[in-house]
Amino acid sequence: MSDTTLVDTIICAASAAWRHDGEVLATGIGMVPRLAASLAKLTCNPDLMLTDSEAWLVAEPVPVGPRGEYRIRRETHMGFARIFDNVWGGKRHAMVGPTQVDRYGQANISMIGADHRKPKTQMLGVRGFPGNSMNHANSFFVPNHGTKVFVEGEVDMVASAGYNPARLARGWGFDDIDIRLLLTNLCVMDFGGPSRQVRLRSLHAGVTAEQVQQATGFPVHVPADVAATAAPTAGQLELLARLDPHGLRAAALGA
Amino acid sequence: MNKLITASDVVAQLRDGMTIGIGGWGPRRKPMTFIREILRSPLRDLTVVSYGGADVGMLCAAGKIRKLVFAFVSLDFIPLEPYFRRARQSGSIEVMEIDEGLLMLGLKAAAMRTPFIPTRVGLGTDVLRHSPAIKLVDSPYDDRQWVAMPALPLDVALLHVDRADARGVCQVKGPDLYMDDLYARAAARTYVTADELVEAEAFGQGDEARYVFWERAQTTGVVHAPCGAHPTSCAPLYGFDVKHLKEYAASAKEPGGWAQYCERYVACGEEEYLRRVGGEAVVRKLPLPVF
Numbered sequence: 411m412s413d414t415t416l417v418d419t420i421i422c423a424a425s426a427a428w429r430h431d432g433e434v435l436a437t438g439i440g441m442v443p444r445l446a447a448s449l450a451k452l453t454c455n456p457d458l459m460l461t462d463s464e465a466w467l468v469a470e471p472v473p474v475g476p477r478g479e480y481r482i483r484r485e486t487h488m489g490f491a492r493i494f495d496n497v498w499g500g501k502r503h504a505m506v507g508p509t510q511v512d513r514y515g516q517a518n519i520s521m522i523g524a525d526h527r528k529p530k531t532q533m534l535g536v537r538g539f540p541g542n543s544m545n546h547a548n549s550f551f552v553p554n555h556g557t558k559v560f561v562e563g564e565v566d567m568v569a570s571a572g573y574n575p576a577r578l579a580r581g582w583g584f585d586d587i588d589i590r591l592l593l594t595n596l597c598v599m600d601f602g603g604p605s606r607q608v609r610l611r612s613l614h615a616g617v618t619a620e621q622v623q624q625a626t627g628f629p630v631h632v633p634a635d636v637a638a639t640a641a642p643t644a645g646q647l648e649l650l651a652r653l654d655p656h657g658l659r660a661a662a663l664g665a
Numbered sequence: 666m667n668k669l670i671t672a673s674d675v676v677a678q679l680r681d682g683m684t685i686g687i688g689g690w691g692p693r694r695k696p697m698t699f700i701r702e703i704l705r706s707p708l709r710d711l712t713v714v715s716y717g718g719a720d721v722g723m724l725c726a727a728g729k730i731r732k733l734v735f736a737f738v739s740l741d742f743i744p745l746e747p748y749f750r751r752a753r754q755s756g757s758i759e760v761m762e763i764d765e766g767l768l769m770l771g772l773k774a775a776a777m778r779t780p781f782i783p784t785r786v787g788l789g790t791d792v793l794r795h796s797p798a799i800k801l802v803d804s805p806y807d808d809r810q811w812v813a814m815p816a817l818p819l820d821v822a823l824l825h826v827d828r829a830d831a832r833g834v835c836q837v838k839g840p841d842l843y844m845d846d847l848y849a850r851a852a853a854r855t856y857v858t859a860d861e862l863v864e865a866e867a868f869g870q871g872d873e874a875r876y877v878f879w880e881r882a883q884t885t886g887v888v889h890a891p892c893g894a895h896p897t898s899c900a901p902l903y904g905f906d907v908k909h910l911k912e913y914a915a916s917a918k919e920p921g922g923w924a925q926y927c928e929r930y931v932a933c934g935e936e937e938y939l940r941r942v943g944g945e946a947v948v949r950k951l952p953l954p955v956f
Contacts, residue, residue, distance in 0.1 A: 463956035464825025465840035477955060489841040490690065494766045520762065523754070526795045530755030533745065535737035539766035541786040579788050579801055581809030587789070
């Protein structure tokens, strides 16, 4: 599969994450998640709310890259303070790109290393991950499925909470956490295995379940029948060409 | 009341070890005139509270920070702030690393003069493990434990606004206030740099007063600083200076790069700084960022 075909397949599979969400804020951080959220609004869930990635809710998705004559269609002011009002109310489903994810769905964008006082590699910081994880649905996009991302133990800094019983505060349960899809360059996974184990949902063309397991630092539940990830439809590709008029997504897998 | 003051007089009032809140967000509307003035001063051991960008990076580079309260430090189009990374990876600063919303709640609690605000944010994460000062509390109303985000009271808040008058009425017309109003309310003293100084009557025109987000009683002093947010943005007046921020970030890769940056852009003083980055007319034409 060429990289362009693969990235389009992933975007289309990712857009399905929002299908049954109703009227929520769809936030896609990074090229693939943002195009997926935009595509979802134009296809499977027109009720979604999107932002311009700055300070406004917009009536239609904003194309990525240089805009030329395009003017955004503002709908509602949405500065950062109001983003948190929305997050804490729970009406949001974010798709983000963590650097590490573990078997519990705990995710990290903060730092790499064993000592928080002196990280081996400092990254962004936890940003809004802690709040997102305890307030609304979250999906993850990983462009480079491997054991460096899907780590064997716990992530180095638990920035977003996952299905880890050892870390639940009194009175809280797994139903307070809502991790949906894990989309990678190899497959689509979720937490639908026994006791919220990571489960393989579909494989991209040419990828085997064994490959996925080898590239994952913890056991993946593989059902008897695993579907192939659906190829994009002509309609979806047409919409993607409008949402990404400069073809920027071709480089989104870091090839 | 006349609250006009110079940036150097503001910084002369700051003391080693103070807790300083810095307004703005990443590369946006940072009070950089104040930051450069702090770089020129002997101040040290500061506790800094910030949605961090080049403000935090430069203070790290100059060794001004003892402790940082943060959720991220980023220049956005340059995701990883080089001098902040270096400070972290050498273990030279103490940190309280919290969620963006927790930082907001900490400021809000200080502004409300309450010791904490209960929230679910932070549960299940290492934010609690690495900051044992953040406690879980029982609720008087249900059987769950909640995060008690402690108030983050500030000795001083430093902010940049579009315009202000001499009494401390401040206006921000950009599409996002960030948390500047909470910084102003969480601080014992709040100093602003203003791109434009106006007469009090300006706020009586049309909808101008709708862009005033805190009362003048929250503003201690006003400094007139045209382009005072440069190289960060002050929408709608100017965008961030991509070229300058790239030059700043690249300096971290050169031996002695920070000293050279300081020599060229800090030691010279604000008037010469503005000339060296192209002058007011050029800064005001910097395009607004598009994402």
